[in-house]
Amino acid sequence: MRLENKRVLITGAASGIGLACAQVMVSHGARVIGSDIDGSALAAVADEAGMAATMPLDVAEEHDWAAAAAEVSRRFGGLDALVHSAGIGVGGDLTTLPLENWRRQQAVNLDGAFLAVKHMLPLLRASGGGSLTLIASVTGIRGSAVFAPYAASKAGVIALARSAAQASAAAGDNVRVNAIAPGVIATPIFDRMEGVDAAASDPIATAARLVPLGRAGQPEDVAHAAVYLASDEAAYVTGIVLPVDGGLLMR
Numbered sequence: 283m284r285l286e287n288k289r290v291l292i293t294g295a296a297s298g299i300g301l302a303c304a305q306v307m308v309s310h311g312a313r314v315i316g317s318d319i320d321g322s323a324l325a326a327v328a329d330e331a332g333m334a335a336t337m338p339l340d341v342a343e344e345h346d347w348a349a350a351a352a353e354v355s356r357r358f359g360g361l362d363a364l365v366h367s368a369g370i371g372v373g374g375d376l377t378t379l380p381l382e383n384w385r386r387q388q389a390v391n392l393d394g395a396f397l398a399v400k401h402m403l404p405l406l407r408a409s410g411g412g413s414l415t416l417i418a419s420v421t422g423i424r425g426s427a428v429f430a431p432y433a434a435s436k437a438g439v440i441a442l443a444r445s446a447a448q449a450s451a452a453a454g455d456n457v458r459v460n461a462i463a464p465g466v467i468a469t470p471i472f473d474r475m476e477g478v479d480a481a482a483s484d485p486i487a488t489a490a491r492l493v494p495l496g497r498a499g500q501p502e503d504v505a506h507a508a509v510y511l512a513s514d515e516a517a518y519v520t521g522i523v524l525p526v527d528g529g530l531l532m533r
Contacts, residue, residue, distance in 0.1 A: 284513040286311030289358045289409075291350070291402065293341055293394075294368030296323040298469035299417060301331060302501030303365050303508045308332035310509055315354060318368065334358075341368045341394030347401040360409035363512040366398040367417040373429040374477030383477065384431050391435035392442070399446050403457060411456025413512040416443045417504070418461040420527045428478055436463075440523050447521035458520035460511050465489075465527025468498040494529035 290307055294300030295316030304314045308331060316331070317339035318324040328336045337353055340346045354361055372387040395416050406412040421429055422436030443461035450457040466489040489498035504526050510516055511524070525531050 283311035284509060284515065285363070288312045288362040288412075288512065289315070289354070289360060290363040290365065290512060291315045291317065291354060291361055292365045292367060293317050293339060293398065294366075294417075295331075295333070295336075296320050296327060298367070298471055299464065299467065299501045299504045300365070300367035301327055302505040303367060304331045304333055306502060306505040306509055307365075307512070310513075312363075312512075313358065315358065317350060339368075341366075341397065342389040344397055344401075347397045351401045351405055355405060361402060361405040361412065362409060363413040363415070364398060364402045364406070365415045365417070365508050365512070366395055368394060369417070369435075369471070371429060371471050371475040372431045372477055373426075373475060374431065376430050379431065379477070387431040388435050388438070391432070392438040395439045395442055399442065399459075403446065403450070406457045407453075407455045412458075413516070414446065414457060414459045415508055415511045416440075416459075416461045417508075418443070418463045418523065420463045420465045420525055420530050423463060423523070423525075423531060429475075443523070444521050451520060458511075458516065460516075460520060461523045462504060462507050462511070463523050463525045463527065463531075464499065464504045465525065465530040466493055466498045467501060467504060467526075469501055489528070492530055492533065493527070494532055497528065499526060499528055 290312045296318035313334040316333040321338045418439040419436040421433035426433040447459035485498040
């Protein structure tokens with residue numbers, strides 16, 4: 283029960299890494315508020331996952347974040363941890379990529395992370411401190427010719443996490459900010475990748491080619507890392523980027 287009675291908001295909780303974080307955190311005693319842009323998909327998994335509450339949230343829209351902050355404060359009296367997992371994947375040739383596709387990628391992944399920090403950091407501070415974890419990607423560290431827009435957005439998420447960690451440390455607000463950088467994880471985001479061919483969006487084949495451990499990771503692999511960062515065991519951990527990648531960055 284490493285998160286007993288901690289109030290945790292998770293974005294992208296209807297599937298993939300977000301859903302796995304909800305399930306594993308609930309098993310450790312957390313009171314999880316799940317959010318997702320797909321309200322029907324979230325409702326279908328919320329009870330089985332043990333979520334204490336759900337709410338619709340388009341992470342690229344500031345008014346949704348403001349409403350979420352007000353709702354969390356009203357229903358739960360504060361917040362102890364945030365795991366910001368929601369995101370999309372856009373790839374394509376940089377010389378032909380439509381600007382609108384680039385901007386949509388940054389709006390969801392990078393603007394969404396900024397809005398998460400902007401609206402949830404004050405809740406964490408008001409609750410006496412806590413943990414804010416942004417889900418980034420190893421592509422944000424190593425780059426990607428195939429998923430360049432996605433890689434750029436995740437590099438921004440990493441810089442944002444480090445910057446917010448420095449700001450919180452300087453403020454002495456007892457909020458720790460970290461990023462997790464998953465590698466090739468078998469999640470539905472691969473099925474929804476835009477602008478790439480089928481081979482590039484196959485996590486099994488990609489992992490066999492690139493990952494030293496020779497296999498794709500599972501969402502639960504990332505969820506266990508998120509549990510650690512949200513727990514009191516990580517009280518002296520802030521400003522890190524934790525790879526969960528089967529050794530991919532070694533290459």
